[in-house]
Amino acid sequence: MPDKITIRRLSAFFGENRALNDINLGIAERQITAIIGPSGCGKSTLVRCLNRMHEMVPGATVEGEVVLDRESIYGADVDPVGIRRRIGMVFQKPTPFPTMSIEENVAAGLKLNGSLPARRELDKIVERSLRQAALWDEVKDILNRPGASLSGGQQQRLCVARALTVQPEVLLLDEPCAALDPVSTARLEEVLLELGARYTIVIVTHNLQQAARVSNSTAFLYNGELIEFGDTNKIFTNPAHRETEDYVTGRFG
Amino acid sequence: MENSLPQHTNRQYEEELRGLRISLLKMGGLVERQIADAVDSLVSRDSDEASAVIARDAEVNRMDIDIDAMCIRLLALRQPAAGDLRFITTGLKINYDLERIGDLAVNICERVLELNQEPLVKPYIDIPRIASIAESMVKDSLDAFLRGDCDLAEAVIERDDQVDHLNGQIFRELLSYMAEDRETISRGTRILFISKNLERIADHASNIAEMVVFMVKGKTIRHMDRSKR
Amino acid sequence: MNPTEASRGHATWRRRKNSLLMGGTVAATVITLAPLFLILGYLLSKGFSSLNLNFFLRMPKPVSEPGGGMANAIVGTFELIAIAGLIGVPIGIGAGLYLAERGRQGIAPAARFAADVLTGIPSIVVGVFAYAVVVRPMGGFSALAGGVALAIIMIPLVARTTEEMVALVPRELREAALALGVPHWRTTLSVVLPTALGGILTGIILAVARVAGETAPLLFTSFGNRFWSTAIGQPIASLTVQVYTYAISPFEDWQRQAWAGALVLTAIVLGLELAVRWLARNRVRFPR
Numbered sequence: 141m142p143d144k145i146t147i148r149r150l151s152a153f154f155g156e157n158r159a160l161n162d163i164n165l166g167i168a169e170r171q172i173t174a175i176i177g178p179s180g181c182g183k184s185t186l187v188r189c190l191n192r193m194h195e196m197v198p199g200a201t202v203e204g205e206v207v208l209d210r211e212s213i214y215g216a217d218v219d220p221v222g223i224r225r226r227i228g229m230v231f232q233k234p235t236p237f238p239t240m241s242i243e244e245n246v247a248a249g250l251k252l253n254g255s256l257p258a259r260r261e262l263d264k265i266v267e268r269s270l271r272q273a274a275l276w277d278e279v280k281d282i283l284n285r286p287g288a289s290l291s292g293g294q295q296q297r298l299c300v301a302r303a304l305t306v307q308p309e310v311l312l313l314d315e316p317c318a319a320l321d322p323v324s325t326a327r328l329e330e331v332l333l334e335l336g337a338r339y340t341i342v343i344v345t346h347n348l349q350q351a352a353r354v355s356n357s358t359a360f361l362y363n364g365e366l367i368e369f370g371d372t373n374k375i376f377t378n379p380a381h382r383e384t385e386d387y388v389t390g391r392f393g
Numbered sequence: 394m395e396n397s398l399p400q401h402t403n404r405q406y407e408e409e410l411r412g413l414r415i416s417l418l419k420m421g422g423l424v425e426r427q428i429a430d431a432v433d434s435l436v437s438r439d440s441d442e443a444s445a446v447i448a449r450d451a452e453v454n455r456m457d458i459d460i461d462a463m464c465i466r467l468l469a470l471r472q473p474a475a476g477d478l479r480f481i482t483t484g485l486k487i488n489y490d491l492e493r494i495g496d497l498a499v500n501i502c503e504r505v506l507e508l509n510q511e512p513l514v515k516p517y518i519d520i521p522r523i524a525s526i527a528e529s530m531v532k533d534s535l536d537a538f539l540r541g542d543c544d545l546a547e548a549v550i551e552r553d554d555q556v557d558h559l560n561g562q563i564f565r566e567l568l569s570y571m572a573e574d575r576e577t578i579s580r581g582t583r584i585l586f587i588s589k590n591l592e593r594i595a596d597h598a599s600n601i602a603e604m605v606v607f608m609v610k611g612k613t614i615r616h617m618d619r620s621k622r
Numbered sequence: 623m624n625p626t627e628a629s630r631g632h633a634t635w636r637r638r639k640n641s642l643l644m645g646g647t648v649a650a651t652v653i654t655l656a657p658l659f660l661i662l663g664y665l666l667s668k669g670f671s672s673l674n675l676n677f678f679l680r681m682p683k684p685v686s687e688p689g690g691g692m693a694n695a696i697v698g699t700f701e702l703i704a705i706a707g708l709i710g711v712p713i714g715i716g717a718g719l720y721l722a723e724r725g726r727q728g729i730a731p732a733a734r735f736a737a738d739v740l741t742g743i744p745s746i747v748v749g750v751f752a753y754a755v756v757v758r759p760m761g762g763f764s765a766l767a768g769g770v771a772l773a774i775i776m777i778p779l780v781a782r783t784t785e786e787m788v789a790l791v792p793r794e795l796r797e798a799a800l801a802l803g804v805p806h807w808r809t810t811l812s813v814v815l816p817t818a819l820g821g822i823l824t825g826i827i828l829a830v831a832r833v834a835g836e837t838a839p840l841l842f843t844s845f846g847n848r849f850w851s852t853a854i855g856q857p858i859a860s861l862t863v864q865v866y867t868y869a870i871s872p873f874e875d876w877q878r879q880a881w882a883g884a885l886v887l888t889a890i891v892l893g894l895e896l897a898v899r900w901l902a903r904n905r906v907r908f909p910r
Binding site for chain 1: 472
């Protein structure tokens, strides 16, 4: 199967500072790819280049190419807003919109894009998103409560549901479990594993065991460079590069 | 093992891994001595020495249990990966092989005790030879483990053929003795058992060597044809 | 003295020092609050007796005729605030949004500085400016001119509060909306602004409370009116100016009404401040 996203010679800058150097990577379709590496290695920057959020920082620039299916997302006539509807993102801190109810949060992507469907259709869409995020049973009777009234783990699953409503093809997650306790983490990982059959998922994590549990392929970044990329099992039992070995066995720093 | 790798950030983990390696080597040393003493007790017809070997097996078994516990603890608490994981799983297997070698040495001594009740069938020539190879295989496989030396490990595996060959030779020779003189059958079979045990010891040493290759290269060569390794 | 006795002595001295300092800070607090209560008390004692239905419903009567009221002034104050709000609030929010978005880029730092300077300009100078810019071209005093003057005072207050409240909205909230494929302007209007609305409202009410009590800028813009008038193009009465006019007059009746007017004015301002407190209680909670 051809890769869903192909990254070619990608370099990212914050003004003069080079955060990513010549990254070449293929993200397989309908698989979970993990990106690991020590703090400051550029993993968040990398995923932000995939949905064109990196350039929202003043002075941030990108060189190289990122191809989604067959078109470059950095093409001259490509609308970043459109890209972000095809490539969704869930962040480290759960951020339900505080002025909206749970239901409104889930539908926010549609509402704020002006494509809110009729009531019946909307209810179905909301239920589907919440079911995919394994949150439906917990909130089906309290859809009108404010989004912020849920627990941390539930809020994060709400954010996943919200991201899924616009039916993206790719879902990016930047350390989604960093603020969650182990039980909530396990639940969210379970959601990701189930979503993996239908969506292409890229997850940034500093938790090695999470990468090992959840992903099919793992990419190891260090100092803005891609050191190694391969089958997760291989990375954790017999990596090819010394730096990878040092990192996964806890010999860094 | 590789001392050139940087240290683990967690010092205690580094210590625990070092402790495991030292324990394995200690057990290896003890087992090597057991084999040497067992063969010596046969050749010098020394029943006291044989009894001492049998008694010392308790210590081998104790080390087996301790090393097992160490490995399991490391697996549970440290979530080892890559090289560390291969090292620890190799440790578990070597532990098993060493313990079996210890048992085989005990078996030899039990046969020795029985043999020493009766006169020699013939002077022992081939048995010491096969024993010497088996002993050197055990020693070299443990050296290979200590230094992470794949070439040495491969050399050990090669020698296994010699042992098999010698064992067959001893078998044919003793069979002809026993066919000629029925009085020698009970002694002859006991010597056969001893030869077989030494051949088994060589097999276990070979297993250890194969695990060393896995530990260093991440390649499993067990049950593979020679040509494919 | 044994060690136990010595330490007990120390403890007593420490306690005394504590009480002394506490007493000092309590005294300072009392002195700070005293003027407020003294003013309120004075106003109440002097003005309350003159408060009657007449005061709220009647028009000012000629001198020496008892029974006049400040109906037109009360309505006038509200109308002036309304005009000022209609002009000042949208401009202030808009400017605040711009400042929050731009941060340190472009003309934002200069604009921020200008806004801060504007809040410090004496209100009478603002009044003179409005005179030159509205009254002169129009050829006369008007409610509009008064509203403009008050708006000029309101704008930097609303802008700075808006900027601060919008900046308080977590960056992650904006990013989450952007990541959904929502365009930037829509994110600001539909996600950031509603989230900051509680705080912005507070800022607006505080600005209103401030301009409700202004007198100087109204003196030569809205000027004042003894008759009933709500026309924008005509001079209009306001509580502050009316209180001023009556207070400096030699007529006892008028002076009494001045006290009453001052009391009503203070009550309005106090009421607005209390409303702000009540609103802040219901402030939107950001997810932890």
